Amino acid sequence: MSDQAFYSGLQSKLETLRQDGLFKPERVIASRQGSEVVSDDGRTLINMCANNYLGLSGDVETSKAAAAALEKYGYGLSSVRFICGTQTVHKELERKLSEFLGTEDTILYAAAFDANGGVFEPLFDENDAIISDALNHASIIDGVRLCKAARYRYANNDMADLEKQLVAATEAGKRHKIIVTDGVFSMDGTIAQLDKIVALAEKYDALTMIDESHASGFMGKLGRGTHEHCGVMGRIDIITGTLGKALGGAMGGFTSGRREVIETLRQKSRPYLFSNTLAPMIAGASLAVLDRISKSTELRDRLMENTAYFRQEIERIGFTIKPGTHPVVPVMLFDAPVAQKFAARMFELGVLLSGFFYPVVPMGQARVRVQLSAAHTREQLDTVLKAFEQAGRELGILKSAQ
Numbered sequence: 001m002s003d004q005a006f007y008s009g010l011q012s013k014l015e016t017l018r019q020d021g022l023f024k025p026e027r028v029i030a031s032r033q034g035s036e037v038v039s040d041d042g043r044t045l046i047n048m049c050a051n052n053y054l055g056l057s058g059d060v061e062t063s064k065a066a067a068a069a070l071e072k073y074g075y076g077l078s079s080v081r082f083i084c085g086t087q088t089v090h091k092e093l094e095r096k097l098s099e100f101l102g103t104e105d106t107i108l109y110a111a112a113f114d115a116n117g118g119v120f121e122p123l124f125d126e127n128d129a130i131i132s133d134a135l136n137h138a139s140i141i142d143g144v145r146l147c148k149a150a151r152y153r154y155a156n157n158d159m160a161d162l163e164k165q166l167v168a169a170t171e172a173g174k175r176h177k178i179i180v181t182d183g184v185f186s187m188d189g190t191i192a193q194l195d196k197i198v199a200l201a202e203k204y205d206a207l208t209m210i211d212e213s214h215a216s217g218f219m220g221k222l223g224r225g226t227h228e229h230c231g232v233m234g235r236i237d238i239i240t241g242t243l244g245k246a247l248g249g250a251m252g253g254f255t256s257g258r259r260e261v262i263e264t265l266r267q268k269s270r271p272y273l274f275s276n277t278l279a280p281m282i283a284g285a286s287l288a289v290l291d292r293i294s295k296s297t298e299l300r301d302r303l304m305e306n307t308a309y310f311r312q313e314i315e316r317i318g319f320t321i322k323p324g325t326h327p328v329v330p331v332m333l334f335d336a337p338v339a340q341k342f343a344a345r346m347f348e349l350g351v352l353l354s355g356f357f358y359p360v361v362p363m364g365q366a367r368v369r370v371q372l373s374a375a376h377t378r379e380q381l382d383t384v385l386k387a388f389e390q391a392g393r394e395l396g397i398l399k400s401a402q
């Protein structure tokens with residue numbers, strides 16, 4: 001503790017973050033996660049910013065399934081998978097995920113961040129090319145950094161630019177090429193054009209990888225994901241995703257694909273080899289979630305109904321949203337201070353949501369992001385819409401009011 005300059009340096013950097021309005025405070029919740037939460041000051045808030053798309057995070061059936069697995073398999077394994085950290089429940093979950101996603105095999109990780117961090121380095125080297133969407137998740141960016149392959153970047157969701165990068169990688173004589181994209185981009189709710197991406201991959205003999213963190217469990221008629229939504233099931237090489245959003249919400253991630261890919265990852269992927277096994281209660285609860293959503297699309301259907309209703313009504317009130325169909329609804333306020341004021345006013349009105357501004361989103365694109373859940377009741381959504389209308393009128397944002 002002798003280098004005082006280190007600590008004062010950190011203090012002044014933190015102070016700069018605070019002054020620039022970029023410091024991220026943490027809201028403390030004193031209840032379960034759900035469409036309504038109780039904050040630590042005792043207020044009840046309608047929650048519009050969780051990735052709890054199917055409403056399963058605080059759900060009683062989910063915790064019962066976790067408790068049953070906890071009872072049967074114990075709390076944890078104190079081991080990585082390949083020493084003594086694999087139980088029947090882990091193998092069952094890997095089988096079930098493969099069946100759900102339409103792939104051959106699946107490998108579990110402690111988080112999707114680890115799945116993405118550990119997927120590239122074992123499979124690709126300096127002879128290969130990774131062609132990545134500019135808005136891909138931080139964990140994909142980090143995973144690519146850990147790998148020696150040449151990096152190509154294409155503008156978000158821009159198929160002409162993707163083709164340009166495919167041509168460049170081909171002309172550079174790269175051995176294998178892989179196109180990597182989020183299935184759904186979480187800031188805008190943009191759905192990747194997987195039909196076009198798969199067509200381009202076939203034209204240029206490239207592989208494809210999608211990160212399904214904001215899609216698994218509800219995109220597509222049966223909730224299988226963006227590949228189902230876009231009609232390309234069975235034509236994506238590698239699928240990564242999380243168990244920490246729609247599929248129960250605790251934590252955990254996976255990579256799914258061809259048998260030889262998954263087997264290679266079990267042998268070589270560092271976050272798998274050198275990090276503890278997923279807690280068995282999470283594996284058990286995830287299995288129960290997959291069973292439940294495989295039997296009925298009720299939750300997924302309700303989520304999509306809520307999404308369509310909210311998108312329609314928020315525009316009718318006079319707000320501008322990014323068009324689309326995904327339960328991520330960016331309500332555009334454009335100006336950063338307005339977005340901050342708006343989110344703060346909504347909090348006073350009993351609605352929990354998050355504001356985003358530069359550098360998280362491009363300059364001039366400040367917004368609040370709403371995320372719908374199957375757990376939201378129509379009454380809750382109407383309360384939220386009323387609060388939007390009130391805060392919008394107060395801040396002079398509504399289109400009709402201008």
Ligand SMILES: *Cc1c(COP(=O)(O)O)cnc(C)c1O
Nearest residue numbers: 111112113137211213242244253
């Ligand atoms: C949330 C998210 C992750 C990280 O998931 P964890 O399981 O929480 O690590 C990875 N990729 C995308 C696209 C995400 O949205």
